[in-house]
Amino acid sequence: MELTERILKADRRALARAISLVENDGEQAQKLLQEVYPHAGQAHIIGITGPPGSGKSTLVSQIARQYRQQGRTVGIVAVDPSSPFTGGALLGDRVRMRDLAGDRGVFVRSMASRGSMGGLARATGDAVTLLDAAGFDLVLIETVGAGQVEVDIAREAHTTLVVEVPGLGDEVQAIKAGLMEIADVFVVNKADHAGVDQTVRALTIMLDMNSAACSWTPPVIKTIALHGEGVADLIEAVDDHWAYLVRENALQDQQRIHAQNRLTRVMRRRLFDELLAKIGPERFEETVMQVATHKIDPYSAAARLMNSKTQGS
Amino acid sequence: MELTERILKADRRALARAISLVENDGEQAQKLLQEVYPHAGQAHIIGITGPPGSGKSTLVSQIARQYRQQGRTVGIVAVDPSSPFTGGALLGDRVRMRDLAGDRGVFVRSMASRGSMGGLARATGDAVTLLDAAGFDLVLIETVGAGQVEVDIAREAHTTLVVEVPGLGDEVQAIKAGLMEIADVFVVNKADHAGVDQTVRALTIMLDMNSAACSWTPPVIKTIALHGEGVADLIEAVDDHWAYLVRENALQDQQRIHAQNRLTRVMRRRLFDELLAKIGPERFEETVMQVATHKIDPYSAAARLMNSKTQGS
Numbered sequence: 001m002e003l004t005e006r007i008l009k010a011d012r013r014a015l016a017r018a019i020s021l022v023e024n025d026g027e028q029a030q031k032l033l034q035e036v037y038p039h040a041g042q043a044h045i046i047g048i049t050g051p052p053g054s055g056k057s058t059l060v061s062q063i064a065r066q067y068r069q070q071g072r073t074v075g076i077v078a079v080d081p082s083s084p085f086t087g088g089a090l091l092g093d094r095v096r097m098r099d100l101a102g103d104r105g106v107f108v109r110s111m112a113s114r115g116s117m118g119g120l121a122r123a124t125g126d127a128v129t130l131l132d133a134a135g136f137d138l139v140l141i142e143t144v145g146a147g148q149v150e151v152d153i154a155r156e157a158h159t160t161l162v163v164e165v166p167g168l169g170d171e172v173q174a175i176k177a178g179l180m181e182i183a184d185v186f187v188v189n190k191a192d193h194a195g196v197d198q199t200v201r202a203l204t205i206m207l208d209m210n211s212a213a214c215s216w217t218p219p220v221i222k223t224i225a226l227h228g229e230g231v232a233d234l235i236e237a238v239d240d241h242w243a244y245l246v247r248e249n250a251l252q253d254q255q256r257i258h259a260q261n262r263l264t265r266v267m268r269r270r271l272f273d274e275l276l277a278k279i280g281p282e283r284f285e286e287t288v289m290q291v292a293t294h295k296i297d298p299y300s301a302a303a304r305l306m307n308s309k310t311q312g313s
Numbered sequence: 314m315e316l317t318e319r320i321l322k323a324d325r326r327a328l329a330r331a332i333s334l335v336e337n338d339g340e341q342a343q344k345l346l347q348e349v350y351p352h353a354g355q356a357h358i359i360g361i362t363g364p365p366g367s368g369k370s371t372l373v374s375q376i377a378r379q380y381r382q383q384g385r386t387v388g389i390v391a392v393d394p395s396s397p398f399t400g401g402a403l404l405g406d407r408v409r410m411r412d413l414a415g416d417r418g419v420f421v422r423s424m425a426s427r428g429s430m431g432g433l434a435r436a437t438g439d440a441v442t443l444l445d446a447a448g449f450d451l452v453l454i455e456t457v458g459a460g461q462v463e464v465d466i467a468r469e470a471h472t473t474l475v476v477e478v479p480g481l482g483d484e485v486q487a488i489k490a491g492l493m494e495i496a497d498v499f500v501v502n503k504a505d506h507a508g509v510d511q512t513v514r515a516l517t518i519m520l521d522m523n524s525a526a527c528s529w530t531p532p533v534i535k536t537i538a539l540h541g542e543g544v545a546d547l548i549e550a551v552d553d554h555w556a557y558l559v560r561e562n563a564l565q566d567q568q569r570i571h572a573q574n575r576l577t578r579v580m581r582r583r584l585f586d587e588l589l590a591k592i593g594p595e596r597f598e599e600t601v602m603q604v605a606t607h608k609i610d611p612y613s614a615a616a617r618l619m620n621s622k623t624q625g626s
Contacts, residue, residue, distance in 0.1 A: 030612045033610055033611075033612060034610045034613050037607060037609075037610030037611075038607050038608070041606075041607040051364075252605070255605040255606070256601060256605045258605070259601050259604035259605035259611070260601045260604075262604065262611045263600065263601055263604055263614055263615060265611075266611050266612055266614075266615040267585055267588065267618065267619065268581040268582065268584070268585045269581065270615055270616075271581070271584035271585060271588060271619065272577065272580055272581045272584060274619070275580065275584060284576075287576065288569060288572050288573045288576055289569065289572070291572035291573075291575065291576055292565070292569045292571070292572035292573075293354075293568070294350060294351050294353060295351070296350075297346055297350030297351075298346075298575045298576045298578075298579045299343045299346060299347055299579055300347055301576055301579075302576060302579040302580045302583055303583075305580065306583060306584065306587070
């Protein structure tokens with residue numbers, strides 16, 4: 001279709017419209033993705049995650065600026081899973097927009113969850129595919145927080161940056177342990193704050209304990225994103241990681257895992273929709289009520305609905 | 314089975330074993346849930362969510378203690394979606410265990426994600442069902458952070474507490490907007506810290522803007538969980554919310570929505586597993602590789618695999 005042609009030429013309006021389509025997830029979106037998909041697969045996809053208040057938005061805008069100075073183009077998807085109802089954009093987004101406004105080598109889009117958690121991960125993956133197919137050299141995915149959704153979204157990336165700030169409490173240390181295994185590069189932002197050396201030391205110790213398992217040891221980079229300090233070093237670390245993936249033939253493995261996650265997600269949803277169409281909404285609603293009143297458990301109820309399908313009722 | 318009998322008597326070892334079973338999600342777990350499910354549906358389920366470092370663990374232990382003084386029994390499920398790989402328990406858990414140790418009217422269990430985000434929400438729901446069936450008067454679900462998973466888990470609760478702390482930045486305000494719609498009660502913990510009145514005021518203003526829509530206006534309660542201050546007021550607010558749900562016949566609606574979410578989740582997974590068994594792992598893996606190498610898009614690939622099923626291949 002015409003929209004596809006325009007996306008492949010990185011037409012900004014077409015991209016904006018296409019991302020809205022994948023957010024709303026209709027038939028048109030799927031046709032579009034079908035057409036652009038063969039053109040994707042070239043971009044270096046970089047995930048950036050970390051707790052609220054760690055300065056990720058500023059950091060992302062600095063990373064984009066740095067890459068632009070090298071003449072490379074950058075697509076940015078900012079994901080906010082914490083706003084499932086309001087659909088509100090990130091506050092930092094406006095700041096970023098202002099910084100990068102007028103540069104046609106950068107495209108920024110915020111996405112918020114509209115319902116189920118699965119929906120956001122899917123829509124994000126689709127938006128990344130669109131930017132990838134449009135020919136952006138790098139696609140940055142920024143997520144707020146460090147929950148499972150963020151982890152799942154980070155898994156779509158080739159390189160994952162985990163952003164920390166100095167001087168957070170014990171509970172944050174526990175989260176670090178969980179993020180340890182997804183981080184390819186650690187960033188300690190706000191490096192002009194007290195406690196920066198402790199934070200770097202704590203991360204380094206944890207990394208040393210883990211390092212035996214893999215051939216890539218995540219570097220720990222100090223930045224002050226607000227002044228752009230350390231961003232050049234960060235970019236170098238990111239590029240090193242890409243070079244490592246290429247050298248070790250690790251890209252193929254990553255692509256395979258991404259593809260499997262995606263295919264599984266699509267199939268689960270479609271299979272359910274297909275069954276629902278067969279049994280009809282009344283029958284489903286009836287069963288929901290029986291589960292709600294504890295007359296039947298969800299597992300037996302599922303089995304019953306699935307059986308009725310094959311009996312042609 | 315024997316395990317079911319022991320769970321219904323709130324045998325602690327049986328409960329611990331049963332929760333491990335639902336975490337591992339085998340056939341035995343489903344048989345167990347089938348048997349206990351008709352006995353569940355009596356407990357008041359309370360979700361507690363909020364950012365890391367807001368003192369949720371201490372608060373949960375204080376809430377439990379307060380209810381114990383009223384002679385009511387309490388089951389606690391502490392969920393940590395940020396540790397998908399380590400399976401590690403929350404740091405606060407050990408503290409809580411120590412506080413409540415030896416009281417047979419309290420049962421505490423930590424759960425961490427072992428894989429997909431859907432898995433954690435399911436396992437948490439099943440664990441809550443077990444504690445409910447075991448006859449605990451209240452079941453508390455504590456989650457770290459404010460991502461979509463936490464929101465989904467909070468949705469399993471009758472009453473959701475959102476915990477804030479004074480003096481956080483702008484980005485946290487944005488998260489508050491997202492949590493606004495799931496909160497039945499707001500808790501401003503660490504109320505001895507600077508900025509508490511501003512935080513309470515900000516929440517109250519936001520609530521006033523939203524209040525027209527519903528008949529329940531979430532109260533904002535100040536606590537210092539470390540010293541137990543304000544916890545009695547908090548308990549009163551929670552009990553008020555329960556009375557409101559009963560009075561307005563809102564419990565049935567909640568149960569229906571919970572049942573629908575749960576049934577949908579079970580069916581999606583089972584339908585996928587069923588299809589996978591039919592087409593075989595080789596065929597699936599082949600298709601994954603075609604998606605990974607961008608020879609086919611995930612939507613067309615899903616359609617093809619789903620069609621091949623009905624053709625009996």
